[in-house]
Structures are given as structure tokens and as C-alpha cells.
Amino acid sequence: MAPSALLRRDTARMGPVIDAPHPWREDGARAKAAEVVDAQLAGIASIVRFRRGEFVCREGEPAVAMFSLASGAVSSWLHTPEQGQQVVGFQFANDLVGFARAGRYRTTVKAVTPLTAYRLPVEALERRLLRNPDLVFAIACKLSDDLYAAQDHAVLISRHRAVARLALFLQRLEARAGDERGGLREMFLPMSRTEIASYLNVSPEAVSRSFAELLRQGSIRVRERRYVMIMDHAALDALAVEPRAALEGEVGGGPPPGCDPDDAPCVL
Amino acid sequence: MAPSALLRRDTARMGPVIDAPHPWREDGARAKAAEVVDAQLAGIASIVRFRRGEFVCREGEPAVAMFSLASGAVSSWLHTPEQGQQVVGFQFANDLVGFARAGRYRTTVKAVTPLTAYRLPVEALERRLLRNPDLVFAIACKLSDDLYAAQDHAVLISRHRAVARLALFLQRLEARAGDERGGLREMFLPMSRTEIASYLNVSPEAVSRSFAELLRQGSIRVRERRYVMIMDHAALDALAVEPRAALEGEVGGGPPPGCDPDDAPCVL
DNA sequence: CGTTCACTTGACTACGTTCAAGAAGGGTGG
DNA sequence: CCACCCTTCTTGAACGTAGTCAAGTGAACG
Numbered sequence: 178m179a180p181s182a183l184l185r186r187d188t189a190r191m192g193p194v195i196d197a198p199h200p201w202r203e204d205g206a207r208a209k210a211a212e213v214v215d216a217q218l219a220g221i222a223s224i225v226r227f228r229r230g231e232f233v234c235r236e237g238e239p240a241v242a243m244f245s246l247a248s249g250a251v252s253s254w255l256h257t258p259e260q261g262q263q264v265v266g267f268q269f270a271n272d273l274v275g276f277a278r279a280g281r282y283r284t285t286v287k288a289v290t291p292l293t294a295y296r297l298p299v300e301a302l303e304r305r306l307l308r309n310p311d312l313v314f315a316i317a318c319k320l321s322d323d324l325y326a327a328q329d330h331a332v333l334i335s336r337h338r339a340v341a342r343l344a345l346f347l348q349r350l351e352a353r354a355g356d357e358r359g360g361l362r363e364m365f366l367p368m369s370r371t372e373i374a375s376y377l378n379v380s381p382e383a384v385s386r387s388f389a390e391l392l393r394q395g396s397i398r399v400r401e402r403r404y405v406m407i408m409d410h411a412a413l414d415a416l417a418v419e420p421r422a423a424l425e426g427e428v429g430g431g432p433p434p435g436c437d438p439d440d441a442p443c444v445l
Numbered sequence: 446m447a448p449s450a451l452l453r454r455d456t457a458r459m460g461p462v463i464d465a466p467h468p469w470r471e472d473g474a475r476a477k478a479a480e481v482v483d484a485q486l487a488g489i490a491s492i493v494r495f496r497r498g499e500f501v502c503r504e505g506e507p508a509v510a511m512f513s514l515a516s517g518a519v520s521s522w523l524h525t526p527e528q529g530q531q532v533v534g535f536q537f538a539n540d541l542v543g544f545a546r547a548g549r550y551r552t553t554v555k556a557v558t559p560l561t562a563y564r565l566p567v568e569a570l571e572r573r574l575l576r577n578p579d580l581v582f583a584i585a586c587k588l589s590d591d592l593y594a595a596q597d598h599a600v601l602i603s604r605h606r607a608v609a610r611l612a613l614f615l616q617r618l619e620a621r622a623g624d625e626r627g628g629l630r631e632m633f634l635p636m637s638r639t640e641i642a643s644y645l646n647v648s649p650e651a652v653s654r655s656f657a658e659l660l661r662q663g664s665i666r667v668r669e670r671r672y673v674m675i676m677d678h679a680a681l682d683a684l685a686v687e688p689r690a691a692l693e694g695e696v697g698g699g700p701p702p703g704c705d706p707d708d709a710p711c712v713l
Numbered sequence: 714c715g716t717t718c719a720c721t722t723g724a725c726t727a728c729g730t731t732c733a734a735g736a737a738g739g740g741t742g743g
Numbered sequence: 744c745c746a747c748c749c750t751t752c753t754t755g756a757a758c759g760t761a762g763t764c765a766a767g768t769g770a771a772c773g
Contacts, residue, residue, distance in 0.1 A: 201508060201567050203548035240469060255600055258613065258685040263603055265596045276589055280471035283593055299469050306582060313581040314574060320588040321544055325551055327595035328533045332523055334602060335531055335646045337730080339761065345526065370720060378603045380762055385721050402720080402770085417526040605762080607729070638752060648730055653753050670738080670752080714773100721768065729760090736753065743746080 192219040193245035193295035194271050197318035208318040209311045217312050218245070221301035225294050233274060233286040233294065240277030242298045246270050249292035250367040252376075254285040264376040266326060267368060269353070273319050290367045330376075336419055339383040340390050344413040346377060347397065351407055363398075363406040370402075460487040461513035461563035462539050465586035476586040477579045485580050486513070489569040493562050501542060501554040501562065508545030510566045514538050517560035518635040520644075522553040532644040534594060535636060537621070541587050558635045598644075604687055607651040608658050612681040614645060615665065619675055631666075631674040638670075 192215050199206045208214075222245070227233060233244055236256060246268060253266045253274065265284065268274050274286045277299070306313045329349070336342050354364050366373070374381040391397045396412040399405050407413065460483050467474045476482075490513070495501060501512055504524060514536060521534045521542065533552065536542050542554045545567070574581045597617070604610050622632050634641070642649040659665045664680040667673050675681065 198547060200545040201548055201571060205547070255596055257600055257603065258682070259687055263600060265599055276592070277468040278589070278593060279466060279473070280469055283589075284596070303469060307578050310575050310578045310581055313578050313585055317581055317585040317588055320585055320592060321546070321551075324544070324588060324592045324595055325546060327592055327599065328523055328552070331533055331595065331599050331602065331646075332525055332531060334599060335525065337760075378599075381720075382722085382763085383761060386761090389721080414526075419527055605728075649752075650731085650754085651729060654729090657753080716773080717771085719768105719770080721766105723766080724764090726763080727760105728762090729758105731758080732756090734753105734755085736751100738751075739749090741746105741748080743744100 192216075193222045193247075193297065195245065195273065195312070195315040195319055196271050197315060197322050200318060200321060208315040214309075214312050214315045217305050217309050218295070218297060218302075221305065222295040222297055225296045227288040227292040227294070229288055229291055231288050231292075233288060233292070234282045234284075236283065236285040237281050240275065240280055240282045240299060242296045243273060243275040243277075243302060244286070244294040244296055246272050246274065247293040247295060249288060249290040249294075251286050251292060252289050252368060252372050254287065254375075255283075262375075263378070264372050266323070266330065267376070273316070273323075276320075276323075289369070289372065334378045336417065338416070338419060339377070339379045340387040341416050341419055342377040342379060343373075343384065343387040343391065344396070344416040346373070347391075347405060347407060348410065348413055348417075361406055361408065363400070363404050366403045366405055460484075461490045461515075461565065463513065463541065463580070463583040463587055464539050465583060465590050468586060468589060476583040482577075482580050482583045485573050485577050486563070486565060486570075489573065490563040490565055493564045495556040495560040495562070497556055497559055499556050499560075501556060501560070502550045502552075504551065504553045505549050508543065508548055508550045508567060510564045511541060511543040511545075511570060512554075512562040512564055514540050514542065515561040515563060517556060517558040517562075519554050519560060520557050520636060520640050522555065523551075530643075531646070532640050534591070534598065535644070541584065541591075544588075544591075557637070557640065602646045604685065606684070606687060607645070607647045608655040609684050609687055610645040610647060611641075611652065611655040611659065612664070612684040614641070615659075615673060615675060616678065616681055616685075629674055629676065631668070631672050634671045634673055 194211060195208070195214050195218070196211050197208050199208050224247070225244070227249075233251060234240070234242075236254065248270050250267060250269050251274060252264050253268065254262045255265045257263050262285065267289070268286075274284075274294075276283050306316070333342055333345050333349075336345065350366070351362070351364055355362055368376075370384050371381050374384045377384065379387075388397075388399065391413075392399060394412060396409045396416075397405055397407055462479060463476070463482050463486070464479050465476050467476050492515070493512070495517075501519060502508070502510075504522065516538050518535060518537050519542060520532050521536065522530045523533045525531050530553065535557070536554075542552075542562075544551050574584070601610055601613050601617075604613065618634070619630070619632055623630055636644075638652050639649050642652045645652065647655075656665075656667065659681075660667060662680060664677045664684075665673055665675050
């Protein structure tokens with residue numbers, strides 16, 4: 178059962194789930210009692226399954242539906258200036274994919290495992306959204322989570338050493354999969370080395386070398402290439418912290434000397 | 446008036462503005478007639494001003510309000526593993542900042558120009574949100590815009606040549622500032638070289654060298670360090686396209702041979 | 714059992730970082 | 744108004760790390 182850590186889902190309830198932390202509650206409160214929100218979606222959702230490697234949607238094509246992932250994992254891709262594409266994120270159970278701009282999908286979404294999802298047609302979805310503030314609010318919370326993940330991605334690929342990126346990546350995956358459980362835990366990496374390389378923005382070779390280095394120093398243990406156990410979190414933390422002078426200490430030193438001395442912003 | 450390109454705002458109307466494109470309309474339709482949405486916010490907003498270098502909010506502090514920017518520009522910072530901080534985005538007039546997670550600000554927001562903003566206390570804001578689906582919907586659209594910007598940021602800093610990053614950055618700034626206007630246009634860069642460096646994830650030295658290179662080849666013209674005019678968009682495009690083998694062509698070749706031959710996902 | 718693709722390992726090159734020093738801009742004080 | 748100071752920015756030179764090309768290994772599948 179270890180491999181399913183990233184793919185697990187509460188199978189007791191059925192139907193699409195929009196589950197995100199509330200931005201302004203300090204405790205771990207959810208955006209809204211999930212049952213209420215999900216009931217709004219149950220009527221318009223249909224179950225779809227994808228095989229590994231299949232596309233859930235493609236960047237630039239007309240956006241006809243969104244997808245709430247029930248089980249499995251996907252990678253989200255974006256075209257790059259040089260005609261290639263690049264992984265900008267991974268999504269798992271309970272995540273929402275298929276976001277659109279100007280009526281077209283923003284990213285290409287590809288199943289990296291066998292996938293089960295709830296398909297939510299946009300017309301019906303939009304009708305419900307404009308009548309249920311709770312539902313939109315829950316989706317907004319989900320969106321901000323995605324925003325934060327994207328920002329974290331930028332921070333991740335700002336580490337220079339490839340091992341540092343991999344170390345951070347593995348720790349975040351474990352945090353996402355493990356949540357509350359402590360102790361040593363093997364986790365399943367559903368994505369290929371190539372996809373990891375694209376996400377970390379390093380060459381596949383560098384990913385290999387970084388895995389090798391982590392193995393060499395004993396911070397991780399790898400089985401069958403896709404099962405990873407973190408043996409030494411501290412060592413990984415140490416790698417993530419690089420000597421690089423990334424604007425240490427307080428940001429930019431506050432108001433420059435040229436500004437008025439009174440500190441408080443004026444409220445009119 | 447050229448310098449105000451990035452800072453301009455429709456001064457005809459007053460009050461906070463939530464203005465984002467509708468995700469599912471192909472034309473440039475807005476999320477909702479702005480007047481309706483903004484009227485909801487007018488009652489709870491107060492005007493605040495910040496001087497250059499002042500902080501609108503700080504990462505980790507209790508989130509008491511959000512801010513709708515009326516004029517000026519800000520930079521958003523995130524702490525990095527090595528105790529430093531890093532620019533994850535720039536926001537301008539009509540943008541929303543001060544997003545939170547678990548009751549605390551997610552980023553540090555710093556004014557890079559004199560700033561005017563509408564302050565929206567979270568309690569009042571949340572009350573309005575939970576009663577006005579249109580309002581939440583508009584904010585969700587804004588959030589997805591921010592998400593896309595963050596993803597684009599990741600794509601931007603995936604270019605390894607520093608000139609490529611700068612070229613892309615300048616083009617995006619111009620696109621954001623200029624919108625519809627064609628032709629040569631000088632634009633104002635409100636942020637410092639150091640902030641640009643942090644956002645592009647290169648050293649300040651590399652930013653200098655990249656500016657020098659763009660100048661040398663005549664693609665841009667710079668005045669007083671902060672006024673830039675793009676002379677040759679094609680040259681900048683060419684720089685942004687690097688030889689790098691970034692997974693060219695179709696992503697990952699579709700379903701691997703191991704999968705069933707039938708192509709369509711099964712809809713239950 | 715053979716073929717294919719993904720992954721790994723090795724050597725060379727190139728770009729950016731770093732360290733160090735110098736130039737320029739803005740603000741303050743005289 | 745000018746001179747001074749501080750900060751920011753620019754330029755230069757050596758090092759380090761990842762990219763690239765190339766070959767080799769392993770696994771998965773037919």
C-alpha cells in the first residue's frame with residue numbers, strides 16, 4: 178500500500194471534491210464543509226478514466242470542461258518560446274485541472290498514472306458557480322493553492338545546484354503525500370525522470386547524477402527507480418540551502434533615504 | 446507621459462477595481478461588468494498610500510486586509526530556503542495583493558514606486574464574498590491570472606542564458622504596459638536592477654551584462670537606466686528561443702506502447 | 714529471447730557566479 | 744549651488760557547475 182501514498186483518496190464519499198484550506202482561518206479549516214460544495218457538483222459531473230500517458234486536455238484547445246481528479250496523478254505542461262514544452266506542475270487526487278483563458282485550455286494535462294477524474298462541463302459549472310458563492314469561494318481557495326505551488330516552483334528552480342532542486346522536490350513530494358505521518362516512509366514517484374528533469378529545469382542527465390549523489394551520501398534509498406525513501410531529511414535540508422547570496426536578511430532595506438521620515442502609510 | 450505606461454489607470458472611476466478576463470469567453474469579455482463588482486467593495490475600502498520602498502504586507506504576518514492597487518507598482522517576495530528572499534512577481538494598477546494562507550500573508554509586498562491602493566479588511570471582504578458570487582468569481586479570475594503569471598515566470602527563468610531571460614522579461618513588460626498600442630514606445634521600469642535580477646534569478650552582474658549586450662546589438666535603447674525602448678522585437682524573440690533541447694515537439698509521445706490501443710477515454 | 718526506449722555514466726565546453734574594483738546616480742549637508 | 748557620501752550599478756577575471764554530445768546499461772515489452 179505504500180505506493181499509493183500520492184494517489185490515495187477518501188473512497189468513502191463519491192463525487193467531485195473541491196477541498197482547500199481557508200485562507201483566513203488560522204487553523205486548518207477547509208474553505209467550506211465539503212459535502213455542501215460537492216453536492217453542487219455531483220449533478221453535473223461524469224466520471225472519466227485515462228490511461229497512463231493520455232491527455233486530459235491540451236493547451237490552446239477549446240476549454241469545454243474542467244476535471245476534478247479522483248485518483249492518480251497528472252503533469253501540467255506549458256509551451257516554451259523555443260517550441261518545446263515544459264512541466265509546470267504535478268497534480269494529484271482532489272486537485273482541479275483544466276483551467277482556461279479566453280475559452281482555451283492554459284496547459285496541457287497528461288496522466289502520469291492511470292487516472293480517474295470527474296468531468297465538469299464549463300457551461301453547467303459556470304451556472305452553478307454564479308449561483309453558489311461557497312462553491313466559487315472553494316475554487317478560489319484551490320486556485321490560490323495552485324498559485325502558491327507555482328510560486329514555490331519558481332523558488333525551487335531558483336536553486337542552482339541540481340541536487341538542491343531534487344532534494345527540495347523530494348521533500349515537497351513527501352510532505353504532500355505523507356501529510357501527518359512521521360517516520361521513514363517509502364514514497365512512489367509516479368512521474369518519469371524526464372518529467373522530473375523538465376519540472377526541475379535541469380537535463381535528465383543532471384537528474385540522474387543528482388539521484389546518484391543523494392544515494393552516495395545515503396540521504397535517500399531508491400527501489401526500482403520509482404520508489405524513494407528519504408533517510409536523512411537534515412541532509413536534504415542542508416543541500417537545499419546553498420551558499421548563494423540570494424539577497425540575505427531583510428528585503429531591500431525598507432524605504433530608501435529619499436523618502437519622508439514618517440513611517441506609517443497615510444490612510445485617508 | 447511615457448513613463449506612466451505601467452502606472453496608468455482609468456481615473457474616471459474611483460474605488461477598488463477587480464478586473465480580469467473571463468476564462469471561458471473567447472472574446473476579451475471581463476469577468477463581470479466592473480461597476481457591479483466594484484460597487485460591492487466601495488463600502489469597505491479605504492485609500493492607503495505607500496512611499497517607494499515601504500511594505501504593504503509581510504510574509505508570515507497576520508493577514509488583516511487585501512489591497513487593490515490603484516496606481517503604482519509593487520514587488521512580491523518569498524523567503525527562500527537559505528534565509529534569503531526572492532522576487533516572485535510584480536503587480537501594477539488594478540492588481541490584487543495580500544493573499545493569505547492559514548490567516549497569514551503568503552508574500553512580502555513592497556512598493557517599488559509611490560503607491561495608492563484600496564485597503565479591503567478581510568472580515569468585511571469575506572462577508573461580501575460569501576454573499577456575492579460575481580465578486581468571488583471576479584477574484585477567482587484574478588487569481589487564475591496570477592497563477593498563469595507565476596507559471597510564465599517559471600517558464601521565463603527556465604531559459605538559461607541571462608540575455609534570454611531579460612529579453613523575455615522586457616517583452617512581457619511591454620505587452621503588459623502597451624496592450625493595444627503598436628510601434629516603438631519607451632517604457633518605464635519601476636523596479637531596480639537588483640529586483641530584476643532577483644526576479645530573473647540571475648546575479649545583478651548578469652543583468653548588467655545582459656542589458657549591455659542588448660544595447661550592443663541595438664535591440665533596445667536605454668535612457669537614465671529606467672527608461673527602455675525596444676527597437677527590435679524580432680531580435681529579442683530570437684534570443685528567447687535557445688538551442689536548448691527542451692523536449693521539442695509533442696510532449697512525451699502520448700500513451701506509451703503498454704496501453705490499450707483504443708484512444709478515447711472511457712466515459713461512464 | 715530480442716528490440717526498444719528510458720535511464721545512467723563519462724568527458725568537454727560554455728555560461729553564470731563569485732570576488733574585486735571602479736563608475737555613476739541620488740540625496741544630504743555645507 | 745556645489746561638494747561629499749552612500750548606494751546602486753557596471754566592468755573585469757578566475758572558478759565552478761550544469762549542458763551537451765556520446766556511449767553504455769538497464770528495464771519493459773513484444
